[in-house]
Amino acid sequence: MRKAALFSLILSALPLTAAAKPPVVVELFTAQGCASCGEANAYLGKLAERQGVLALTFPVDYWDYLGWSDTFAKPEFTARQKAYVTRLDLREPYTPQMVVDGRAQAGGLQTEKVDRLVAQATKAPYAAPDMAFIGQRRVDVGSGPVPRGGAEVWLVRYDPREHDVVVKKGDNRGQTVAHHNVVREIARLGAWRGRPTAYRLPTAGEDGLVTAVLVQAVEGGRILSAAKKN
Numbered sequence: 001m002r003k004a005a006l007f008s009l010i011l012s013a014l015p016l017t018a019a020a021k022p023p024v025v026v027e028l029f030t031a032q033g034c035a036s037c038g039e040a041n042a043y044l045g046k047l048a049e050r051q052g053v054l055a056l057t058f059p060v061d062y063w064d065y066l067g068w069s070d071t072f073a074k075p076e077f078t079a080r081q082k083a084y085v086t087r088l089d090l091r092e093p094y095t096p097q098m099v100v101d102g103r104a105q106a107g108g109l110q111t112e113k114v115d116r117l118v119a120q121a122t123k124a125p126y127a128a129p130d131m132a133f134i135g136q137r138r139v140d141v142g143s144g145p146v147p148r149g150g151a152e153v154w155l156v157r158y159d160p161r162e163h164d165v166v167v168k169k170g171d172n173r174g175q176t177v178a179h180h181n182v183v184r185e186i187a188r189l190g191a192w193r194g195r196p197t198a199y200r201l202p203t204a205g206e207d208g209l210v211t212a213v214l215v216q217a218v219e220g221g222r223i224l225s226a227a228k229k230n
Contacts, residue, residue: 023053041096137203139227
């Protein structure tokens with residue numbers, strides 16, 4: 001038997017994760033230079049406390065021209081939001097915006113709509129691949145149906161601590177903006193083709209981060225499964 005086939009067979013026999021439903025992933029796209037984002041940031045903090053929700057903050061950089069450079073923003077976060085803009089058939093990116101499981105979106109201040117989307121995602125049927133973290137450097141993704149176009153596995157590392165930033169320029173000058181579950185690293189681990197597959201986890205770039213892994217349809221598609229390392 002070839003090594004690749006043997007490895008796949010071993011993975012398929014592993015007791016990955018109990019058949020618990022994966023958490024609902026809520027992504028907030030926000031910016032310190034956005035005058036209306038503070039309230040959305042606070043709401044994301046409340047979502048982060050809910051059982052069964054993985055709440056993530058992705059600060060974007062396209063408001064930096066207003067005079068204040070967001071201290072957490074990265075171009076790859078803006079690129080992720082733009083992929084959703086295309087996939088969800090929106091005119092342009094905006095803040096604050098919340099995307100639920102890669103399937104639906106709402107304005108970050110539309111808290112009732114976001115609550116409905118989270119409730120719908122919680123009750124929706126699922127056929128998610130199991131995931132298991134093996135030590136510090138590996139995650140195993142099990143088998144399952146693959147969406148048209150394929151799927152990818154993404155590493156997301158976020159800071160679970162609250163961070164308060166005093167904004168010194170722009171629309172929020174003099175205000176303190178609170179942040180929750182700020183994403184610090186995001187990296188594509190590889191393609192997922194519906195078969196049990198192991199992925200290597202890179203070393204974290206800083207201490208204190210929580211590691212999460214998402215299985216997602218390509219180009220900003222729906223999130224099929226999510227797990228975080230305890």
